[in-house]
Amino acid sequence: xxxxxxxxxxxxxxxxxxxxxxxxxxxxxxxxxxxxxxxxxxxxxxxxxxxxxxxxxxxxxxxxxxxxxxxxxxxxxxxxxxxxxxxxxxxxxxxxxxxxxxxxxxxxxxxxxxxxxxxxxxxxxxxxxxxxxxxxxxxxxxxxxxxxxxxxxxxxxxxxxxxxxxxxxxxxxxxxxxxxxxxxxxxxxxxxxxxxxxxxxxxxxxxxxxxxxxxxxxxxxxxxxxxxxxxxxxxxxxxxxxxxxxxxxxxxxxxxxxxxxxxxxxxxxxxxxxxxxxxxxxxxxxxxxxxxxxxxxxxxxxxxxxxxxxxxxxxxxxxxxxxxxxxxxxxxxxxxxxxxxxxxxxxxxxxxxxxxxxxxxxxxxxxxxxxxxxxxxxxxxxxxxxxxxxxxxxxxxxxxxxxxxxxxxxxxxxxxxxxxxxxxxxxxxxxxx
Numbered sequence: 001x002x003x004x005x006x007x008x009x010x011x012x013x014x015x016x017x018x019x020x021x022x023x024x025x026x027x028x029x030x031x032x033x034x035x036x037x038x039x040x041x042x043x044x045x046x047x048x049x050x051x052x053x054x055x056x057x058x059x060x061x062x063x064x065x066x067x068x069x070x071x072x073x074x075x076x077x078x079x080x081x082x083x084x085x086x087x088x089x090x091x092x093x094x095x096x097x098x099x100x101x102x103x104x105x106x107x108x109x110x111x112x113x114x115x116x117x118x119x120x121x122x123x124x125x126x127x128x129x130x131x132x133x134x135x136x137x138x139x140x141x142x143x144x145x146x147x148x149x150x151x152x153x154x155x156x157x158x159x160x161x162x163x164x165x166x167x168x169x170x171x172x173x174x175x176x177x178x179x180x181x182x183x184x185x186x187x188x189x190x191x192x193x194x195x196x197x198x199x200x201x202x203x204x205x206x207x208x209x210x211x212x213x214x215x216x217x218x219x220x221x222x223x224x225x226x227x228x229x230x231x232x233x234x235x236x237x238x239x240x241x242x243x244x245x246x247x248x249x250x251x252x253x254x255x256x257x258x259x260x261x262x263x264x265x266x267x268x269x270x271x272x273x274x275x276x277x278x279x280x281x282x283x284x285x286x287x288x289x290x291x292x293x294x295x296x297x298x299x300x301x302x303x304x305x306x307x308x309x310x311x312x313x314x315x316x317x318x319x320x321x322x323x324x325x326x327x328x329x330x331x332x333x334x335x336x337x338x339x340x341x342x343x344x345x346x347x348x349x350x351x352x353x354x355x356x357x358x359x360x361x362x363x364x365x366x367x368x369x370x371x372x373x374x375x376x377x378x379x380x381x382x383x384x385x386x387x388x389x390x391x392x393x394x395x396x397x398x399x400x401x402x403x404x405x406x407x408x409x410x411x412x413x414x415x416x417x418x419x420x421x422x423x424x425x426x427x428x429x430x431x432x433x
Contacts, residue, residue, distance in 0.1 A: 043073045045100035045332050047339075048089070050318070051348075051355075052079035059351035067338050073331060082215070093117050093323075100326040101335055104147060106138040106317045107388045107395065113141035114392040119322040119329060121145040126337070132361045134315050134382075137390050147319035148340040151348070151356030152364075154313045154385045155219060155281050156377055157305065161298040163189070163204060163278045172302050176227075176252050179279065179305040183207040183259040186278035207260030208268035208280035209253065211409060216265045217402040219314045220281055224249030226386055228307035232397065233389045237430055241401070242416070242423035249307050250408055250415040257409055273297065285354035287374060301374045303381045315385035317359055342366075357382070393429050400425045 051060045057079065064075045078099065080088060086108065092098045093115075104112060112118050122144040128136045135149035157179075159172050167185035183206030190204040210220040225231065230245030240246075256279075261271070265282070272280045273294050281304060290297055303311040320340050326332045338344065342360025349355040350368065357378065358364055369375055391397060404422040407413045413421065 042328060042331070044076065045073070045326070045328050045335060046076040046078060047101040047103075047335065048078045048080055048085075048092075048099040049103040050080050050082060050085060051103075052081055053352075055352050056348075056355070059348055059355075062351075063339070063344050063347055067335060071331065071334065075335065096325070098323045098325060100323060100328060100332040101339075102321055102323060103150070104319050104321055106135075106319060107398070109138050109147045109319055109321065110141055110390050110392050110394060112321070113146035117324050118146045119324055119326065119333070121148070121322065121333070121336075124333060126333070130342070130362060131359045132364060134385070134387055135317060135359045138317070138387055139319060140390075147321040148336055149359030150318045150320050150340045151345045152315060152317035152359045152382065153284055153354075153356040154315055154378055154381045155223070155283050156301050156303060156313065156381050158272055158280045158282055158286060159300050159302065160186075160272070160275060160278050161300055162275070167278070172300060173305050175305050176224075176307040179207075180252065180255055180259065183256055183279055187259045202274070202276065204276050204278070205261040205271070206278045207256040208272065208277045209257035209260050209262045209409070210265055210268065211262040212402070212406045213264045214402065215398070217405055218398050219316070221250065221253055221401065221405050222386075222388075223281070223304050223311075223313045224253050224307055226312040227304070227310060228252075231389075232401065232426070233391065233430065237391070239423050239426035239430060241404075241426055242419040245308075246419055247415050250405065250419065252307055253405070254408055254415065262409060272299075283354065284356070284375075284378060288353045301377045303377065303384075310384055311381065313381050313385045315382060315387045317387075318356060391430065393432065396429050397426050400429070 047064070049060065051057055061077065064077065068075055089102065098117065126145055128139055128145060128149070131149045132152065135152060139145055139147045139149055163186050164172065164182060167182060167189055169182050169185070173179040173182050185206070186204060187206035190206070193203050210217045225246045228245040228249040230240070230243045230249060232239070232241050234240045261268070261277070263271070268277065268280055269282060269286055269289060271277045272282070272286065273290055275294070275297055290299065304313050305311065320336045322329060322332045322336050340359070342358040342363030345355070345358035345360060346363045346366055346368065349357065353372070357369055358366070365379065370379070388394060389397070400422050404418040408415050408418040
């Protein structure tokens with residue numbers, strides 16, 4: 001089977017599996033009238049969430065305890081992981097064992113809401129007025145609200161001040177061209193180090209480039225597309241990924257990869273903490289990791305240097321939704337409103353740095369948020385960050401993007417060829433009936 005046939009076969013299977021899953025999900029909801037509230041367990045609900053690290057779980061428990069006391073109820077917490085959570089949710093919905101309330105990533109809401117398994121919150125006159133404008137699109141499906149934004153965050157550029165200084169640079173790069181020049185200079189230091197010492201276990205590299213890393217690689221390449229003026233889908237929903245702007249962004253990413261090291265996000269986070277990377281795009285969790293594992297590291301953070309005129313990054317976030325067949329939808333909605341209120345989201349952030357900035361705009365620029373080390377840069381980056389395109393088949397599109405970048409990274413195809421192939425595959429996805 002040639003590569004084109006392989007990828008088409010893979011996409012067809014993914015499409016059929018996704019359609020089958022969503023048909024099953026939709027069928028679970030057919031017995032309940034749209035918008036109807038249900039109370040079968042008046043004092044108990046279940047919340048499935050992704051705050052599964054011990055410190056995160058304890059912080060969440062404390063906030064949930066407040067809701068339990070105020071409402072004289074019980075909230076059962078069930079931990080999920082980002083690696084397995086989606087498959088567990090599909091299994092739960094298909095078996096009729098879904099929770100009352102669920103946390104979803106911003107790029108998941110459209111798929112679940114289009115599958116008919118989430119409550120339409122607009123029927124209860126629940127609005128998104130108090131949440132930041134850029135969070136609204138991911139919370140909606142066909143102009144109705146199906147999830148509430150909980151917290152938001154973005155990716156920024158981390159840089160090693162010591163390595164930058166050793167490479168002869170007095171300040172961090174201001175644009176993509178300067179980023180490449182600085183990365184190449186730090187990479188040259190690593191080459192000299194390798195020549196002088198056969199032990200390369202601690203060698204340094206200029207830039208950390210995500211390679212094959214499902215659900216993560218697209219978050220590294222899209223800022224290069226966007227800041228060059230490109231996009232994945234246009235305003236009409238048509239694929240435009242093979243634009244000259246995207247080719248420019250991908251070409252720069254490949255040049256940076258040659259002036260660095262290609263690995264997974266987890267490994268590149270570890271390398272940056274050890275002091276082995278000059279530049280690396282990552283999130284707020286890395287701040288906590290540095291503080292714990294290498295507090296002496298001399299580093300800085302800055303907006304991602306632009307390929308074109310403006311720095312653009314990913315505006316990600318977590319959302320809370322009420323399931324269609326909740327056994328107590330009234331209490332579930334009350335809980336969703338409570339947990340996504342900025343006061344509760346801010347409390348989570350106070351207890352662990354990677355909780356994300358409150359999506360509630362009343363708390364997004366809170367003095368506490370601005371007082372946190374480096375958080376001012378994250379807020380600056382959020383001002384120009386973009387949310388992922390909203391499409392029921394986004395995860396299929398995401399896979400195509402990541403496959404295209406991997407093919408280009410390893411020289412299987414040129415940037416133009418990789419994006420032309422992605423254009424064909426994404427067009428096939430967005431024109432599905």
